[in-house]
Amino acid sequence: MPLYHNDDQAMLKDSVAPFVAEQAPVSHLRSLRDSADATGFSRDLWAQFTEMGLPGMLVPEAHGGLGMGHMEAGIVLEEIGRNLTPSPFLSTSVGAVAALAKAGGTQAGRWLPAIASGEAIIALAIDEGAKHRPDRIATTATRAGNGFRLDGKKSFVLHGHVADMSIVAAKTDGGITLFAVPKDAKGVTADPRRLVDSSLASHVTLDGVEVDADAVIGEVDAGGEILDALLAATRTGAAAEMVGVGQGAMDMTVNYLKERKQFGKLIGEFQGLQHRAAHLYGEMEVARATVMKAQQLLDEGSEGARLMVSVAKAKAGRAANLAVREGVQMHGGIGMTDEYDIGLYMKRDRALAEYMGDVHYHIDQVARMNGY
Amino acid sequence: MSELDAFRAEVRDWLEANCPAEMREPVRDEGDVCWGGRNWVFKNDAQKAWLDACVAKGYTVPDWPKPYGGAGLTPEQTKVLKQEMKRIHARSPLDSFGIWMLGPALLQFGTEEQKVEYLNPIARGEIRWCQGYSEPGSGSDLVSLQTFGEDKGDHWVVNGSKIWTSYADKADWIFCLVRTDKANKYQGITFMLFDMASKGVTTKPILLISGNSPFCETFFDDVEVPKTQFIGEVNRGWDVAKYLLGHEREMISGGGAGGDMVSIGGAFAKAFGKNEAGELDDPILRAEMAAFDVDVFAYRAMGERFMDMWKTGRAHPASSNMMKYVGTELNKRRHELVMSGGGSEALEWDSEETKGGARARGWLRTKANSIEGGTSEVMLNVIAKRILDLPGA
Numbered sequence: 092m093p094l095y096h097n098d099d100q101a102m103l104k105d106s107v108a109p110f111v112a113e114q115a116p117v118s119h120l121r122s123l124r125d126s127a128d129a130t131g132f133s134r135d136l137w138a139q140f141t142e143m144g145l146p147g148m149l150v151p152e153a154h155g156g157l158g159m160g161h162m163e164a165g166i167v168l169e170e171i172g173r174n175l176t177p178s179p180f181l182s183t184s185v186g187a188v189a190a191l192a193k194a195g196g197t198q199a200g201r202w203l204p205a206i207a208s209g210e211a212i213i214a215l216a217i218d219e220g221a222k223h224r225p226d227r228i229a230t231t232a233t234r235a236g237n238g239f240r241l242d243g244k245k246s247f248v249l250h251g252h253v254a255d256m257s258i259v260a261a262k263t264d265g266g267i268t269l270f271a272v273p274k275d276a277k278g279v280t281a282d283p284r285r286l287v288d289s290s291l292a293s294h295v296t297l298d299g300v301e302v303d304a305d306a307v308i309g310e311v312d313a314g315g316e317i318l319d320a321l322l323a324a325t326r327t328g329a330a331a332e333m334v335g336v337g338q339g340a341m342d343m344t345v346n347y348l349k350e351r352k353q354f355g356k357l358i359g360e361f362q363g364l365q366h367r368a369a370h371l372y373g374e375m376e377v378a379r380a381t382v383m384k385a386q387q388l389l390d391e392g393s394e395g396a397r398l399m400v401s402v403a404k405a406k407a408g409r410a411a412n413l414a415v416r417e418g419v420q421m422h423g424g425i426g427m428t429d430e431y432d433i434g435l436y437m438k439r440d441r442a443l444a445e446y447m448g449d450v451h452y453h454i455d456q457v458a459r460m461n462g463y
Numbered sequence: 464m465s466e467l468d469a470f471r472a473e474v475r476d477w478l479e480a481n482c483p484a485e486m487r488e489p490v491r492d493e494g495d496v497c498w499g500g501r502n503w504v505f506k507n508d509a510q511k512a513w514l515d516a517c518v519a520k521g522y523t524v525p526d527w528p529k530p531y532g533g534a535g536l537t538p539e540q541t542k543v544l545k546q547e548m549k550r551i552h553a554r555s556p557l558d559s560f561g562i563w564m565l566g567p568a569l570l571q572f573g574t575e576e577q578k579v580e581y582l583n584p585i586a587r588g589e590i591r592w593c594q595g596y597s598e599p600g601s602g603s604d605l606v607s608l609q610t611f612g613e614d615k616g617d618h619w620v621v622n623g624s625k626i627w628t629s630y631a632d633k634a635d636w637i638f639c640l641v642r643t644d645k646a647n648k649y650q651g652i653t654f655m656l657f658d659m660a661s662k663g664v665t666t667k668p669i670l671l672i673s674g675n676s677p678f679c680e681t682f683f684d685d686v687e688v689p690k691t692q693f694i695g696e697v698n699r700g701w702d703v704a705k706y707l708l709g710h711e712r713e714m715i716s717g718g719g720a721g722g723d724m725v726s727i728g729g730a731f732a733k734a735f736g737k738n739e740a741g742e743l744d745d746p747i748l749r750a751e752m753a754a755f756d757v758d759v760f761a762y763r764a765m766g767e768r769f770m771d772m773w774k775t776g777r778a779h780p781a782s783s784n785m786m787k788y789v790g791t792e793l794n795k796r797r798h799e800l801v802m803s804g805g806g807s808e809a810l811e812w813d814s815e816e817t818k819g820g821a822r823a824r825g826w827l828r829t830k831a832n833s834i835e836g837g838t839s840e841v842m843l844n845v846i847a848k849r850i851l852d853l854p855g856a
Contacts, residue, residue, distance in 0.1 A: 094768035095777055345851050360855035362844075368853065369846035373785045377758075377765040384764035399760065406761040457760070458753035463732035463743040 092391075094383055096166070104166045106143075111167075114139055115176040117432045123177055124289040130253055131283070131291035132177040137209060145180065147207025149188040149324075154203035156188075160390035161324065165331035165382065172335020175432075175439050177290060179212045179250045181328045187213035189324030190258055190269060194309030194317045198271045202256060214254035215325065216245040216272075216295050217318070223247075223448040225260070225322060230297060232261035232268055239263075239307075241270065241278075241300040247446070251293030252283040258308065258321065259297065265312035269321075276300050288438040323400045326447045327389060330382045330400075330407035333443050337375050337411030340418040340436040344368070347422055364421060371410075371417055378403075378410035398460045405453035408444045415440045470540055474547045481516040485509035487552045491818065496558050499588025501635050514588055517556035524562055524586045527570070531578050532586025538774060560629065561585030561592040565638050567710050568654070572695040572703050581656070593659070595625040595639030595681060596704070603841050605640075606648055606701065610683060612641040612655065614690075619643065619655070621663075621686040627835065631666040631679035634659050641688075644698050654700030656692045663687075673827040674812070674820070711836050712783035713773060724763045727797060728752035731804040752800055755793075762793055781849040788842035791832035798826040 096104060115136055123133065140146055148164055150156020164185050171178055183206055191199040191206075205211035217225055230243025241261055251257060257279075259270045272279060278300035281293040309317045345368055348359030358364055385403035388396035415437040419426040426433045444450065464472075486509050490496060494506045497514055505511040517523045520534060526541045527533025536544065566585055569578055584590040601608040610623025621641055631637070636658055644651030659666075663686040668676035695703045728743055731752065736744045743749040769786050772778035802809050805822050812820040833839040847853045 093771035093775070094764070095772050095775075345853070349852075349854060357854045359853040365847035365851075365853050366840070366843040368851055369785075369788075369843040372846055372851060373789045376782075376785060377761050377789060380765040380768035381761040383768065399764070402757050402760040402764075405754075405757045409757075454750065454753045454757055457756050458728055458742070458749060461726035461729040461732075461753075461756060463726075463728040463737065463741075463749060463752070 092387060094380060094387065096162070100162060100166060103163055104170075107145075107167050108170050110139075110143065111170040111174050111176055115171075115174055115178075117175050117435060120175045120177055120289065120435065129283075129291075131250055132179055136176075137179065137212075140178070140180065141209030146184045146209045147188075147203075149184060149192070150203045150207040151192055154192075154199065155207040156203065157207075161185075161327055161386040162383065162390055164328060165386050168328050168331040169335035169338070172332035172337075172439075172443075173339035175288075175336070175339070175435055179254075181325060181332065182215050182249050182254075183211070183213045185328040186215045186321050186325035187256075187258055190308060190317050190321035193320040194269070196309065197305045198308045202271065205255070211255045212250055212253060214248050214251040214257040214293075215321065216248045216251065216257045216259045217322075217447075218247045219243065219245055221246070223445075223452055225318065228260050228262055228267060230259065230261040232263050232270065235301060238301060238303040238305075239268075239270065241272065241297040241302065243297050245295040245297070246292075248281070248293045248295045249290060249446075251295050252281040252291065257295065260314065260318055263312050263314075267314040267318055268311050269308040269314040269317050270302055270306045271308055272297075272300060272302060272306065276302065286442055288435070288442040290442060319397075322447060323389060323396060326404045326453075327382065327385045327400050329443050329446050330378075330385065330403040333407040333411040333440060334375070334379050334382050336436055336440045336443065337378065337407070337414035340411070340414040340433060340440075341368075341371055341375055343433055343436070344414075344418040344421050351423075358421075367417055367421075371413055374410040374413055378407045381406045398457065401448075401453040401456040401460070404448060405450050405457065408450040408453070411440045412444060412450075467539055467543060471543050471547065474544055477520070478547055478551055478553060481513070481520075482548075482551065482553045483509035483512055486513040486554045486556075488554075489552070490554060495554065497554075497556065497588070498591055498630070498633070499557050499559060500591025500633065501589070502633065503588070503591070513554070514556045518587050521586070523557040523588065524566065524582075527566065527582065527586065531570075531582035557588045559585060559588065559591065560594055560634075561590065563714060564594055564707055564711065565592050565656075568638070568694055568703050568707050571706060572654075577694065590635045591630070591633065593628050593631045593634035593637050593681075595628055595631075595637045597627045598624060599626050599680075603838055605704070606652070608640055608642060608652065610639070610641050611645070612643050612653060612688065614643065615687075616690075618690055619653075619688045621655070621657075621683045621688055623683050625681040625683075626669075627678045628666070628681040629678055631659070631681045632668055637664075637681070638694075640700055640704055647698065649701050650698050652700040652704070653697050654694045654703040655688050656694065657686065657688045661686050661688070671827070672830070673824040675824060675828070708837065709780075709783060712787040724759060726756045727759070727800055727804075728756055735804060748800075748803060752804070755796055755800055758793055759797070762789060765789070779850055781845055784837070784842040784845040785850070787837065788833075788839050788846070792839060794832050795829050798822075798829045802826050 144157055145167055147156030148159045152158040171180060188206060191203050202211055219229055232239040232241050255274050257272045259272050261268055261270060278298045280296045283291040283293045286292055348364060349357060351358045382403045385399040388399050418433045419437055422433050425431050497510050521529060522534055524533040525536045525544050529535045562585060566582060569581055596605060598608050598610060612619035612621045639655050640652050641655050642651055643653040663684040665682045666679040669678045669680060670676050732743045738744045801822055809822040811817040812823060
């Protein structure tokens with residue numbers, strides 16, 4: 092498969108790009124932020140996403156979805172990134188779907204159709220501290236009655252306070268097990284915090300939460316593989332969204348270089364800025380190719396996907412970070428103002444960079460996967 | 464079985480039968496690389512046998528048409544052949560500026576007669592070519608070149624000098640940019656071809672910081688060049704040169720501009736030792752190598768995407784400049800890490816254990832990567848101007 096979008100994918104992009112740009116541009120994020128919106132995204136917008144079939148893109152056709160791949164989901168995520176659109180798409184339609192589709196069984200049958208129909212918002216309760224350490228999960232699930240009792244604390248749970256269901260990773264006797272914990276489960280408290288990018292992420296406390304045995308996603312003790320699928324999909328998706336954020340910031344900045352005059356010249360005439368912009372272009376192109384490669388390998392079910400996903404998360408993290416930093420700097424004083432959008436790109440990039448493992452985490456993973 | 468699969472099977476059998484075992488060993492020194500030419504001395508019988516077998520099959524230039532010495536393979540078949548050669552670690556049967564540079568220019572701009580006359584000896588490794596582009600006063604600003612060919616009716620008399628002529632002292636012929644109209648900067652250059660044995664041609668190797676002399680200064684003192692020996696049109700040699708520079712950057716981009724595309728940390732962990740946690744036993748170096756590995760794997764994906772897009776006309780025409788810039792900067796970084804990883808051992812300049820200071824010399828050699836074929840700074844200028852459309856660039 093060539094590493095560019097085929098005709099169908101190009102058509103998808105042609106319909107999604109103007110849709111997101113018109114319905115959810117940066118001003119949409121601003122209006123949610125300025126009205127102190129308590130949901131974290133617009134349900135009206137999610138209904139529009141649903142009309143286009145987007146929430147169920149990755150859901151298998153047998154469960155009412157479109158059965159598309161990560162390459163297609165990445166197209167949507169890039170536009171979400173470019174427009175800084177607040178949306179539960181990444182956690183619900185990418186991360187949760189990857190886990191549920193991998194696991195199959197009762198929970199897949201229960202939730203996948205609901206995701207595809209736009210009814211269900213799903214949160215991913217994986218992290219437990221300030222840093223992403225999925226190999227050190229301390230939340231426990233102990234057998235109780237017909238089911239399990241969950242105890243622990245989760246953090247950085249995007250949409251955790253409004254999600255209809257949260258996928259909770261917990262330690263069981265023989266490994267990791269994933270649970271589908273419904274919104275109204277007794278003993279669950281979600282404490283939403285406003286983050287730097289105006290999104291809402293919850294600290295979730297699980298205090299003796301009792302769930303039935305069929306709340307298990309996949310098999311008991313065999314959640315490791317499902318968690319891996321969830322992480323690979325979400326990381327790749329976050330990387331795609333970062334490519335959108337970085338590209339949006341870069342485009343805005345390059346345009347600014349062509350408009351702003353100082354010393355009687357357009358500042359884009361100065362070689363000092365030209366070379367930095369050109370360097371950034373190269374980094375963004377490489378990041379984009381890397382993310383596409385990760386998507387392709389995931390869609391093929393290739394063994395090489397694991398390495399490439401970490402490479403993509405790290406590379407997109409570096410490139411988008413460069414894009415937003417150069418963006419603010421090259422905009423000068425105006426880049427420091429809230430009125431101008433470039434700062435919002437910097438904030439979103441920071442949050443995405445941290446989500447599901449930052450640059451350093453993934454660089455370390457690449458070293459481990461290569462035996463050092 | 465698809466046609467391509469059948470072709471793959473055929474190639475496999477052919478390689479098995481024709482590629483000598485010695486030619487599947489890693490290249491150890493310069494003599495292991497076969498450049499061909501009038502004065503070529505084969506290092507061993509295997510090197511000659513491998514070249515002969517490939518020449519007979521057209522595999523020194525697999526994608527060139529058969530009448531010019533190639534095998535007439537499609538791009539897909541060529542890719543398969545390369546994959547299969549790589550699989551058995553087969554060495555390149557023939558390296559040559561004729562194959563990489565002059566051939567593509569002839570295929571694009573040459574007459575039918577020129578193609579037959581010049582391409583076949585290149586494909587057979589009989590004539591070794593060098594490239595006369597840069598001059599002492601014309602490096603990045605190549606179009607300012609001054610070597611002049613005076614029109615004498617049926618021939619030109621060429622005077623001037625070239626610099627950075629790769630292996631000029633070993634080459635049989637040169638393809639050379641020569642000014643033929645002093646009044647016209649861009650449309651006053653002719654792309655000439657002539658024999659290095661012509662009267663008035665002298666070469667002088669340049670000793671580089673690596674201690675090696677792959678490049679020469681080349682002097683032309685009243686060299687007579689018949690007026691049939693040029694490509695394209697008289698005074699329009701810049702078009703050919705530009706095409707070739709683009710091709711060169713594409714080639715660098717498609718090949719290993721980023722150097723060896725394998726994990727550097729993985730290679731060093733074996734030599735360097737690991738701590739109890741199984742990590743390379745130098746945390747900061749490990750981190751730098753891992754960050755580098757991320758960039759290498761990322762660049763590998765970029766190379767794949769670039770070639771996929773380039774071949775189907777989807778790539779921005781100037782994107783090879785970006786590939787060249789990113790890839791060569793990456794390769795320089797690799798060799799900095801190779802030196803750090805090698806420690807004092809890598810500093811040794813001529814010991815047997817270090818294969819004659821291979822690491823130190825290789826490290827120094829890579830510093831030219833971002834100078835030759837257009838400096839990194841020129842690449843960035845081109846990206847700024849042609850891709851980002853920045854003003855006044």
